[in-house]
Amino acid sequence: MFTYKVACIFFFSFVCAESPKDPQVLSKVTLKGSLVGKDRFLHSYFIEPGDHFDIQKHQHSLEKIKEELIQEGYLAPHVTDQLYPLADGTAIKVVITLDPGYRYTIDAVTFTVTPSDIEKDLTAYISKSLVRSYCTQELLQWSAHSIKEYARARGYIQRKLGYTATKNDKKGTVSLAFQLELDVKKQYSFKGNSFYTTEQLTTEILNFDFKGIPVPSCFLVEDLEAFYKKRGFLHVVVTCHEEADAFSFTIVEGPRAFITAITLTGDESTMKALLVKRCKALYGIYDEDTIKKVLHDCISELHLHGYWDATLIKKGIAQYDEYGSELSLVLTLGEQRTVQDVLIAPYPHLATQKPFSSYVNLSEVRPLSSESLRKQKRYLQEYLRNQGYLYTPVNYSITEREGRKVIEWSMDLTSGPVLFGKTTIVGLSRMKPEVVYRELHYKEGDVWNQHAIEYSLQRLKSLGLFETISLGPEIIGEQVQPLIMKCCEDDPFEVRTRFGFQLVSKSFTHLSWSTYKVGGSFLWKNPTGSADKVGLDLDFTRYTRMVAGTYEVPWIGPVPIRTFFKVYSDRFDQPLLSRPHQRLYKEAHDGASVTFFHSHPWCQSFVRVGLESARVYGISERLAQIIQFDSHLVDKRTPYLYGESSMTVEHFDNKGDPSKGFYTLLSLKAMVPVGIKKGWFVRAFMEQSFFYPLYRSVIGAFRWRCGHIFNAQFSTILPTERFYLGGPTSVRGYEKNMVPPLN
Incomplete structure (x- = not known):
């Protein structure tokens, strides 16, 4: 679009x-x-x-x-x-x-390299990526990195790199001339290596020399030995022979350490046996990365058991016997935090909530993990913010009361909650300030509520009249918190066009049943300065023609009920799947309606009343009987008075990715024809969805829907007002309500 x-x-x-x-x-x-x-x-x-x-x-x-x-x-x-x-x-x-003018492209790349050994190959390598590409800063930065890596991989160290650009404004091209100065080429050779390949060792040395600064050979020897020891070659010996610009390394790898015994010394506790069990993963070939991971997991386990200051370090590794080595670990536990009860002085009822309930009124002490403590603190901070205490610190202490260890949460509430101050609006041009103020879900002097701010912004954005809008504290830290709203109104006139191709059927063997889709909308925003909108919508496909003019006002007097006035003219052709160029029936609707829409944070509802003239035509008497439609009404324009109401209730923990919550939809529509005694009907519809976590990331979802049409005579009900299948929630692959009888 x-x-x-x-x-x-x-x-x-x-x-x-x-x-x-x-x-x-x-x-x-x-x-x-x-x-x-x-x-x-x-x-x-x-x-x-x-x-x-x-x-x-x-x-x-x-x-x-x-x-x-x-x-x-x-x-x-x-x-x-x-x-x-x-x-x-x-x-x-x-x-x-x-x-912007021309977007310049690179038409030529030249190099001046000192020494010139790689000048020709480097020019060909870089030219492949640069020539005929746009001369962007990102591309030039990539080129500088590629040139450095290209030279380094061939044993050179880059000393200096620069370039000059020559523009051709008539053609919109630029020529790049690079100047590259390199140190003397270094050659590396290795003898005695079997675990690592020559390429891996060369890469390790080049990575060690990443800044392009010449490094003494003794540093390179230490780097290679450390590189081997990480993989268990604890007795590796590396020597280097340097001649001019060549380095020759002789490597004696020695045996690879194999851990057959682990000793754990230090503080004694019941945790020692658990740690020894977890460290069994270290038996086998010595590997530094594996040791770090296992020790990290052990520390995490100790934190869960209340040892927040625990450390577990590797002391060393020594030959254990002729078959393997012994790994020595040192354990320092520190103080264990345990509690039997929770005391939240200002809000004792919170102790029954999830973060605290497992530590309340215990007969024996229970270890307090650092993660549990953080969860309790976050819960209290969020609770206080919802009560208006934005800047109140939350502290804890573990004390002993009547022989029981208690975690006491304290907070100073003497200053009282933060209150909403004056809201200042800046940036308005055409819209009246009182129109914005009436959308706010709080008043000056109310207790601070972040949800009220978020809902106010949601209401303002739903008007569709602002390009950007923000609302937040003007001065942080005040007890009476003034707010500032920054508005940027959208352009008053907007034209939208849309076109595409729509595959109505899921069967790719019946592409002729599909259709183009062309449409457009014209919007005049805020014509009277009262957040109103005037719109005109046009949409056409092979089977539909929809034309509608609308006028929208967000309030009716002092009541926040959004009102839509609509005049429309719709045409619908129901195609036959077997004969897509033929129509089962055609239907026309011309009318006007008024819709009253009201929104709550958890509920939305609307009521619509209108007058409509409907006509079914283009269908034979035989086909009308097949779809159970009264043939006397074919090609007859019938006026209807109708009313419709709908309510949606939803409550999710996360609307984008719900794991818990529900969704309810209730709908009721009544149509009464003028001049047809038995043509009235009432259509009721209900849909319900539930989401509930079953196990970890496994979410259970349940959905059902039902509907019924109460009527005096079924054959007088318009075909488009009946229930049909089709859509993502019934028969997937079809558009909504596009699976009627005979298809």
């Missing part, structure tokens, strides 16, 4: 020299120009909508945008700006025009 936005604003060619008394704030930043995806440069503009406009930051932002264009290969960009004060003079709109 492509979206085009047209701003209905008359621009002037100058900015008044006289500044307003109060500092101007930035209302909006707009990027203009033919560059595709130009909005990505907005992150380089350092002033946020709603902040005070600073001309120095503005100029610096323009330079930053120009710099980013150059980094993307636009080597001769032009960035211009225009500043438009709004009518009241308190805000300013910035329009930045980007003229």
Whole structure:
């Protein structure tokens, strides 16, 4: 879907020299120009909508945008700006025009290498990747890294690398000339190695010499010996013979250590036997990485048992017998934290909650893990924040009361909860401030509630009238917390176009049953300054034609009920699967409706009433009998009065990826025809879904739905108002309600 936005604003060619008394704030930043995806440069503009406009930051932002264009290969960009004060003079709109010009490509690469041994091969290697590519900063950085690696892999150390670029503005190309200075080539040879290959040893030496600084041979010997010892060659001996620019290493690997015994010394406790059992994974070939992992797991186990300060280190390894070696470990446990009860003085009822309940009123002491302590603290901090205590520290102490160890949680609540202060709105241009204030889910003087802020932002964003909007504390740490809302209104006019191809059937052998899909929408946002919207929607396929005009207002007087006024004209053709060019029936709907929509944080509901003229045509009497439709109503326009209500209730721990919660949908629709005594019907529908964790990451999901049509005479019910299969929740591979009879 492509979206085009047209701003209905008359621009002037100058900015008044006289500044307003109060500092101007930035209302909006707009990027203009033919560059595709130009909005990505907005992150380089350092002033946020709603902040005070600073001309120095503005100029610096323009330079930053120009710099980013150059980094993307636009080597001769032009960035211009225009500043438009709004009518009241308190805000300013910035329009930045980007003229990137050519995006330069690399047409030639040359090298001057000293010494010149690898000049020809290096030129061919780098040219393959650079020539005919865009001259971006990322590509040049990759080239510098590749040149260094290419030289290092051939035994050279890079001393200096530079380049000059020659632009051809007429063709939009650039030629790169690299200058590379190398130290004398180094050659490495190895004798006696069998465990590691020559390539692996060479790579290890080159990695050790990663900064390109010549390293004495003794350091290289130590590095190779450490490289071997990590894999159990504890008695390896490496010698080096250096001649000019060649290093010859002689390696005596020796036997590889095999652990057949483990001794654990240090603090004595019941944990010692458990650790010895866990360390059995170390028996076998000596490996440093395996030892680190096992010791880390042992420390984690000790923390779970209350030993927060425990350490387990490797003391050494020695020959145990003729068959293997002995690994010596030293254990230091430190103090064990244990508790029998939990005391939360201000909120004793919280002790029954999950993080605390397993430590409450125990007959024997229980180890307190550091992770359990962190969970308890996070729970209390979150609980306090929900009560409005944003800056209250949470502390603990483990004390002894009447011979029982108790963990006491303390918090100083004398200052009281944080209260909502005044909310300041900046950045509005066309919208009335009272329209924004009425969407807030809190009042000045209320106890601070983060959920109220989040829900207020959700309501404001759902209006669809802001490009960006944020709400947060103006000054951190105040007991009466003022807030600042920064708004950037969207353009008043928006045109959307959409087109595509739709495979209605899941059968790829019946592609002729599929259809194109073309449509468009026109939106006029906030025409009266009251957050209202005027819209026109057009959608066409081979089987449908939908035209609708809408007018939306978010409130009815003082009540937050969103109201939609709609006038529509729809056409629907039901195709036959076996004969896609023929229609089973055609149906037309023309009418008008009013919808009242209300939203809660956990519930959404709407009520719709309307008047509609419906007609079924293009169907023979025989086919009408097959689908049980009264043939007397064929090709007859019938007016209907109808009403519909629906309610959705949902509660999930995570809407995007739920593991626990439920979803409920209730719907009721009644239609009463004018002039047909037995043509009324009432359609009821219910859908229910449950999610519940079964085991670890295994989530159980259960879903069911049911519906029934209460009617005086079934054959008078319009075909499109009946229940059909099709859609992702019934028969997958078909569009919703696209599996009617005969298909």
